[in-house]
Amino acid sequence: MKKIPIGIQAFSKLIERDFVYLDKTDVIYRIANTEACYFLSRPRRFGKSLTLSTLHEYFDGQKELFKGLKIEKLETKWEKYPVLHFDFNSENFDSVEAVKSLISFFLADMEKVYGIDSNAESNSQRFMNLINNAVNKTGKQVVILVDEYDKPLLSNMSNPDLQDKIRAELKAFYGVLKTCDKQIKMAFITGVTKFSKVSLFSDVNNLKDISNKLEYSTICGATEREIHEYLDCYVDAMAEYNEISKDDCYKELKKWYEGYHFHPNAEDTYNPFGLMRALDEKEFKDYWFETGTPTFLVKEMKRYNMKLSNLDRVECAENEISEIDNFANNPVPLLYQSGYLTIKGYDKFFKTYILGMPNQEIGEALPKFILNFSFPKTGTEDFSIANFARDVFGGKIDGFMKRFCALLADGNYEIVGDAEKYFQNVFYLIFKLLGFYAEVERNTSDGRMDAVVKTPQYIYVFEFTLDKPAQEALDQINSKEYALPFSVDGRTLYKVGVSFSSETRKVKEWVKE
Numbered sequence: 448m449k450k451i452p453i454g455i456q457a458f459s460k461l462i463e464r465d466f467v468y469l470d471k472t473d474v475i476y477r478i479a480n481t482e483a484c485y486f487l488s489r490p491r492r493f494g495k496s497l498t499l500s501t502l503h504e505y506f507d508g509q510k511e512l513f514k515g516l517k518i519e520k521l522e523t524k525w526e527k528y529p530v531l532h533f534d535f536n537s538e539n540f541d542s543v544e545a546v547k548s549l550i551s552f553f554l555a556d557m558e559k560v561y562g563i564d565s566n567a568e569s570n571s572q573r574f575m576n577l578i579n580n581a582v583n584k585t586g587k588q589v590v591i592l593v594d595e596y597d598k599p600l601l602s603n604m605s606n607p608d609l610q611d612k613i614r615a616e617l618k619a620f621y622g623v624l625k626t627c628d629k630q631i632k633m634a635f636i637t638g639v640t641k642f643s644k645v646s647l648f649s650d651v652n653n654l655k656d657i658s659n660k661l662e663y664s665t666i667c668g669a670t671e672r673e674i675h676e677y678l679d680c681y682v683d684a685m686a687e688y689n690e691i692s693k694d695d696c697y698k699e700l701k702k703w704y705e706g707y708h709f710h711p712n713a714e715d716t717y718n719p720f721g722l723m724r725a726l727d728e729k730e731f732k733d734y735w736f737e738t739g740t741p742t743f744l745v746k747e748m749k750r751y752n753m754k755l756s757n758l759d760r761v762e763c764a765e766n767e768i769s770e771i772d773n774f775a776n777n778p779v780p781l782l783y784q785s786g787y788l789t790i791k792g793y794d795k796f797f798k799t800y801i802l803g804m805p806n807q808e809i810g811e812a813l814p815k816f817i818l819n820f821s822f823p824k825t826g827t828e829d830f831s832i833a834n835f836a837r838d839v840f841g842g843k844i845d846g847f848m849k850r851f852c853a854l855l856a857d858g859n860y861e862i863v864g865d866a867e868k869y870f871q872n873v874f875y876l877i878f879k880l881l882g883f884y885a886e887v888e889r890n891t892s893d894g895r896m897d898a899v900v901k902t903p904q905y906i907y908v909f910e911f912t913l914d915k916p917a918q919e920a921l922d923q924i925n926s927k928e929y930a931l932p933f934s935v936d937g938r939t940l941y942k943v944g945v946s947f948s949s950e951t952r953k954v955k956e957w958v959k960e
Contacts, residue, residue: 448680451727454720456496458504462512469673469719472518474666475501484624484634484651487666488641488658488769489709490786491739492720494667495637496536499592502635506530506590528632529581531557532592540599543612550574550620557581571619578627588632591624596647597638604743617647624651640784641769659769664713669722671701671715681726688729703731706805707786711793718786721808735786736812744785745820747778754868755817756875761788761802768800787813807883814879821873822854835877836884840902844941844959851877852954866949867913874898874911896929906933907941913949917958920944925960 452466461468478485479502489495504512508527513519533553540546550570554577558565561580567573581589599617603610624634636648641656648654657663674682674697686696700717704725707716724734748755761779768783768790782788783802787809792801804810815832838847855873878887878898886901898909908930910920921944924930933940941959948955 458500470516472516476518476521483653483655486656487637489667499594528587528590529585530590534594535598536595540602546599574623578630582630591634593636597640621647661710664709668716669719685729703807708790733808733812755872762799765798814876818876832880842905848957855953870947905939909943911945913947917944917946917956921958
């Protein structure tokens with residue numbers, strides 16, 4: 448069997464060292480033969496760098512690397528073009544000088560190839576000279592590839608002054624794409640986000656954003672069809688290792704790593720990094736999430752005062768998910784572009800997208816991260832979600848509530864400011880994570896109960912109130928007959944009223960029936 452690639456971004460390495468490659472070269476061919484400047488936004492570790500590497504080898508005329516792939520039947524000429532490749536993955540960019548230095552490094556390396564001894568003062572002038580010299584020496588238009596163009600900006604989200612300076616430097620550099628338009632055969636730019644306010648590419652006349660285009664929706668990631676075609680034997684091995692059927696293994700992989708949509712009508716797409724790691728290690732874990740903690744996003748959610756339960760279903764305008772203007776007033780576009788939310792549906796009449804968390808990896812890992820970020824002790828044994836679940840499964844409602852009280856007492860209030868939203872969010876986090884152990888519901892035909900939790904032996908109906916007696920919450924359960932649908936269930940039924948204090952930000956009391 449071929450080897451499973453984990454984090455390999457070089458196309459030549461995948462092919463030459465006999466790694467599995469999900470053949471997307473038909474899409475590569477279609478892009479390469481359209482003279483345009485492309486922009487593609489995808490979450491980190493989703494295959495953007497591999498896409499650029501494949502384009503690089505194609506335009507470099509490396510025909511042998513593509514032997515047996517789809518493009519072999521499409522391409523007949525295999526012409527070689529000068530390729531100018533910039534990769535912003537490697538730096539943290541804590542200054543404008545760091546950005547200038549990295550660009551200068553790439554330019555110097557490519558200037559050597561074309562025998563250029565540049566004395567230009569600015570990187571943008573050097574870039575222009577490089578393009579002109581490459582065209583003159585080869586007689587061919589240049590191909591420009593830019594990987595993770597937004598890394599310098601994302602690295603400085605909390606420093607707007609520095610971000611503005613970096614923005615000005617990058618805008619001048621990318622402005623060369625317009626100046627040298629006739630000398631450029633194709634450009635392809637990738638990033639996690641698209642900053643419309645920054646307008647780095649506002650001067651590029653033919654910029655084609657394919658991030659949410661149906662025909663390019665699976666250019667990165669893996670589809671169900673591709674897994675069956677290229678990875679079926681690894682699914683078989685994983686199923687055997689876990690002592691489950693192959694069908695069940697496919698279902699688990701789908702539940703954990705699929706669910707991404709970059710167009711309402713697109714095929715379901717798997718997170719490629721999580722999928723490959725799972726098949727390699729033969730375990731279902733949150734591999735992608737653990738490679739990058741979304742601390743910045745959590746802080747933005749706090750600043751926006753976001754209600755976390757909205758993460759289950761977010762409605763936003765069509766243009767909101769494609770560009771970021773002032774995300775401090777709305778973190779949803781950044782959550783979408785970063786891969787923590789994805790398209791779940793589309794309302795054609797109102798032209799709005801329905802967003803939600805894509806799969807179990809995000810649905811479990813993101814709430815857990817937010818909980819640990821806001822309540823540091825949740826990482827310890829006494830505060831683990833598993834212990835909350837054990838109390839619920841054992842009918843120990845007082846034990847559950849005592850843990851809840853202790854959790855609130857340890858909070859540093861990093862998520863929201865106002866008390867009511869704070870309680871709503873803590874409640875959401877706990878019950879969201881409990882949902883991976885027990886069945887959790889929150890809707891009724893007569894109002895909206897706060898939560899119903901079901902285990903094989905118990906059913907719990909929770910109602911919460913702010914600055915009011917817990918008995919009022921319990922009375923609401925009874926008056927609205929929230930528990931009536933479960934009265935003939937046969938399992939032990941608990942009704943629980945809980946009172947929070949906005950002054951102390953703690954549970955004031957609880958009553959059960």
